[in-house]
Amino acid sequence: MKRIKTAVFPVAGLGTRFLPATKTVPKEMLPVVDRPLIQYAVDEAIDAGCDTLVFVTNRYKHSVADYFDKAYELEEKLERAGKHAQLEVVKNVLPNGVRAVFVTQTEALGLGHAVLCAKPVVGDRPFAVMLPDDLIWNGKKAGALRQMIELAGERGGSVVAVEDVPQEKTASYGIVEAPEFDGRAGRVRSIVEKPSPAEAPSTLAVVGRYVLQPRIFELLEQTGAGSGGEIQLTDAIATLLGEDQVHAYRFHGTRFDCGSHLGLIEATIRFALDHEQLSAGAARAMRLALDELGVVEHG
Numbered sequence: 660m661k662r663i664k665t666a667v668f669p670v671a672g673l674g675t676r677f678l679p680a681t682k683t684v685p686k687e688m689l690p691v692v693d694r695p696l697i698q699y700a701v702d703e704a705i706d707a708g709c710d711t712l713v714f715v716t717n718r719y720k721h722s723v724a725d726y727f728d729k730a731y732e733l734e735e736k737l738e739r740a741g742k743h744a745q746l747e748v749v750k751n752v753l754p755n756g757v758r759a760v761f762v763t764q765t766e767a768l769g770l771g772h773a774v775l776c777a778k779p780v781v782g783d784r785p786f787a788v789m790l791p792d793d794l795i796w797n798g799k800k801a802g803a804l805r806q807m808i809e810l811a812g813e814r815g816g817s818v819v820a821v822e823d824v825p826q827e828k829t830a831s832y833g834i835v836e837a838p839e840f841d842g843r844a845g846r847v848r849s850i851v852e853k854p855s856p857a858e859a860p861s862t863l864a865v866v867g868r869y870v871l872q873p874r875i876f877e878l879l880e881q882t883g884a885g886s887g888g889e890i891q892l893t894d895a896i897a898t899l900l901g902e903d904q905v906h907a908y909r910f911h912g913t914r915f916d917c918g919s920h921l922g923l924i925e926a927t928i929r930f931a932l933d934h935e936q937l938s939a940g941a942a943r944a945m946r947l948a949l950d951e952l953g954v955v956e957h958g
């Protein structure tokens with residue numbers, strides 16, 4: 660299989676769950692401790708060997724492009740002030756040899772449509788799709804995307820990251836039916852977007868990492884509006900199943916659903932407690948808050 664060097668980041672959604680913050684700050688720019696959410700996904704893509712990052716944005720998301728642009732004035736000021744550590748942090752937002760490309764999704768017609776907007780840049784090669792609001796943390800070990808690209812290299816076809824979710828949550832996800840697993844991977848037999856708990860074929864949910872063959876673009880072009888009136892990536896993958904292998908992959912790592920308030924809080928707690936300089940202070944602050952507020956966990 661051709662090497663996967665391109666990762667697509669669809670970030671043109673409206674982020675309504677984080678209003679009013681997302682009135683002016685894109686969801687992907689909300690910080691988890693010391694970095695915006697999107698930086699975690701970008702680092703994971705680079706760790707996986709990607710050197711072309713395609714951001715699908717809209718007119719409200721200029722700050723995403725600004726963030727990845729070179730900040731000449733800031734770099735010069737940090738240099739003059741002798742703030743070398745901060746200078747490195749700013750420069751490493753996008754390391755040398757990695758390029759960022761921006762394409763616009765003029766209307767939020769759905770995740771599938773956003774992916775299709777990246778077609779002219781991706782061309783005829785397999786590629787990755789990463790949803791930055793699913794933050795996947797695997798410590799210092801291989802990130803989820805690297806694991807998936809390795810699997811695609813071994814088995815061919817496409818790969819979707821999956822995780823078990825509680826039965827009552829199936830209507831928030833694409834759900835796969837993959838009856839037989841060999842280790843962490845199982846061939847997908849069917850996939851459906853946001854089924855009700857009663858209709859869901861399983862509780863195995865697709866989370867925001869995909870390795871896809873370029874054929875998906877043609878299928879997306881033929882895909883009409885699905886669940887929620889949006890063009891769904893899940894529906895195009897469902898068609899792809901009839902022609903090629905799609906593997907569900909249970910990645911190593913912890914996923915934080917940073918598209919929800921609680922997920923963002925959980926990620927913040929985890930990264931703060933794992934942070935060299937902040938860990939002790941964060942633990943103290945948490946204990947104090949629990950004591951002062953008399954918080955007791957129920958259930």
Ligand code: UTP
Nearest residue numbers: 669670671672673674675676767768769770773
């Ligand atoms: P979500 O379902 O999380 O929607 O999109 P959202 O708009 O970002 O957030 P809420 O639900 O209103 O709070 C999943 C991913 O697909 C992208 C989003 O940016 C997010 O990364 N997306 C969705 C697009 O790029 N374009 C779309 O038309 C829809």
